[in-house]
Amino acid sequence: MIIPEYGRTLTSNEWQPVIDELLDGRHIILSTHENSDGDGLGSEVALAVALKALGKEVSIFNPTEVPPNYQFLRETFDIKVFRDRDEESMQEIYLADLLVVLDANLHDRIGKIWPHVEFAREMSKLRIVCVDHHLEPEDFTDLTICETYASSTGELVCDLITAMEAHTGKVLFTADSASALYAAIMTDTGSFRFPKSTPYVYRVAGLLVEKGANPELVYDRIYNSLTPQGLKLLGLSLSSIRIIEEGLVSWLFISQEMLVQTESKLFDTDLIIRYLLSVPTVKVAVLIVEMQDGRTKVSFRSRGRIFVNRLAGLYGGGGHMNAAGALLKMSADKAQMVILEDLRKFVHEEVKE
C-alpha cells in the first residue's frame, strides 16, 4: 500500500506498478462505490477509454445506478449496473482477470459486487487494484494507491493516464474522456473551492481543458439538473432546516413523507446538502434521509479543519475531513436521536475550541 506524504504528486515510477497491472490485464472491470458520484464515475469512464485504446476488454460495473445528472457520461463509455443472477454481470466478473476499484478503499463500498469478487478470486485469481484518495484505506487488494491529499480520484487518474501515455507512446485521452475527468475533479472540489484545490489541481484542470474538456457543458449537465420534483423538495427542505448548537450546526431531516409529497427521489436530496453550509456560523451540516427500506442515510459536511469522517465512522461510514456519510440500520427516529447525541459530544470536543 502506497500512501505518499502531504503535498506531493506521484512520480511515474510510483505509477509503474499500477501501469504494469493494467498492461497485464486482458479483461478488466472497473467499479466504484455505492451511490456513485462524479469522481467515481468520471474516473471510471476516462480510465475505461484509455484501456480500450490499449486494446483491452473493458467493462464498467457499479453496485448502484448512475444518478440522472451523470447519465451524460455514459455517452462516452457505457456504465452498467451489476445485478445478482444476471447472466451478463456474472459472466463478466468471472471472465475478468483484473478489477480496478476507483474512489473507494473499503471492500464493502462496492456493495453486492464484493461477494462475487471474493469468489472469483478463489476460482480464477482475479487481481484487484485500487486507486483512491479517502482516509484510512483497508488492505483488501493486490495493489492500493491511496493519495489521501489528492483532491479527487480524478486528479490521480489523470496522472495515471498521463504516465501510461508516456510509457506506451499512445494517445489515451479523448476530448470526452477529458470532460469526464474534469467532471470528477470539479465535483469533488466543489467546483474548485474546497481546501484541497491546490495549484496542482488547477494545472490538471487546465491540462484537461487543453485536451478538449468542456467545462461549460460539464457544469451545466451536473449542477443545473434539479427535477421539478426536486425543486419542490428543495423548497420544503429549506423551510425545515434547523440551526442548532449556538449556530454551529445546521440540521435537516428529510422524511419519506416529504419525498412522497413532492414526488421526488433519493437522488434529489444530494443537491440539497450544499445549502446547509450557506450560513457562515455553521461549522457542521447534517442531512438525514429516511430511506424506503427502513434504513437511514446521514451525510455530514464541515467547514475548516473539522473531521466529519470521524462522525461518519461511528456508524460504519467514512469519507473525507469535510464530507462524509454513513448508512444506519435503524429507523429515522432512532437514528436522529443517536446522531444528535454523538453530534453534541463532537461539537463540544472538536468544534468549540
Ligand SMILES: [Mn+2]
Ligand atoms: Mn472522490
